[in-house]
Each structure stands twice: as C-alpha cells, then as structure tokens.
Amino acid sequence: MHEQSIVEYLLSLALKDAEKANARRIVSIKLVVGELTGVEKDAVTFYFNFLAEKTIAAGASLEFNYTKAQLRCRDCDLIFPREKLSYDCPICRKKAVEIVGGRELYIDSMEVE
Template sequence: MHEMSLMGGVFEVIEQTISQHTIKRVLQVKLKVGELTNAEPDALQMAFEAYSKDTICEGAELSVERVSVRARCRDCRHEFTVRGMFFLCPNCQNTSVEIIQGEELLLESLEVE
C-alpha cells in the first residue's frame, strides 16, 4: 500500500509547517491528489489515521480533492483532459503529449487551533 509512504511525506510537510507556529491541534488537512498517483482515498484515510495517532493531528478531518489528468500536445499545443488513460490529442491525433496536471500530491491547507 503506497498510500502509507505518500502519507509519510505529507506528515513531514505538516510537521515542518506546524513547527514554525504555536498550534494546539490540527482540525483539518486538505490534500489535492492527482489521479496518476493511484492513491485511493480510503487507503489515504487509513494511512492518515495511522500517522496522526498520538499527534496534534489525531482526530483531524482529512479532505481529499481528486485532480483529473490534463495533458498538452507537443505538436499543436492543445490542452485537454485525459479520459480513461487515453493519451491522444483530440485536436490532431498526436500521441506525443506532456502531462500538465494529475501527478500531484499537495498539502493544500491546514485548519488549526
């Protein structure tokens, strides 16, 4: 379950961020998770609960926003949403595309007390 290692990285960022402030506890953690990370929201929730146990994050709500895959054609520069992992430019039918969205795992915000 690679969600545990992903959440480990998220908690490194959380710990680094909260160490710079006086915080009693974390109430909510908001993540943006790209579809290409193959991270399952339920598995992320389980990993979050495991990492937050006995920390100031324990009991916090985890909010996960899924980010769709978007690509840009290297030939005609057309940007499009990738559906069903079909990486073909709908404008010119070129298969040479670059991913511009959908690989991210971002800590968007923390709500704290």
C-alpha cells in the same frame, strides 16, 4: 506500501507547519491529489489515522480534491484534460502527448487550533 510513505511525508510537513504556527491541534487538512498518482483515499485515511495517532494531528479530518490528468500535445501544444483512457490529442489526433498535470500531491491548506 506506496500510500504509507506518502502519508508519512505529508504528515511530517503538516506537523512542521503546525509547530511554526504554534498550533495545539490540527483540525483538518485539505489535500490536492492528481488522479494519475493512483493514491487511494481509503488507504491514505487508514495510514493517516494510524500514523497521526500520537501527534497533534490525531483526529484531524482529511479532505481530498482530485485533479484530472492534463496532457499536452507535442505537435500543436494544446493542453487538454484526459478523457476516459484516451491519450489522443482532440485536435490533431496524435498520440505524441506528455503529461503536464495529474501527478501532483500536496497539502493545499489546513486548519489548526
């Protein structure tokens, strides 16, 4: 599953950081998730609880901050948030756009004890 490998990766980063900080426990983790990643909150929470069980991250709460898809028009360089399912530039109406945001997925911050 897509989410399982993502959670394994994020958890390993969180545990490494916690170790560096000499933490005994990870209390909470704030995640930034781009809407285009298709990552489901419920699935992430499920795998996190499962994978973190025997680590110092067990019981940590997860906070999700979803970021909107950002598109850039190749024609006029305008950067705009994607509205609904449209990929048209709101200025020149062209569809020649590239995705410049919304695919990110990272740990924004975390709280340890």
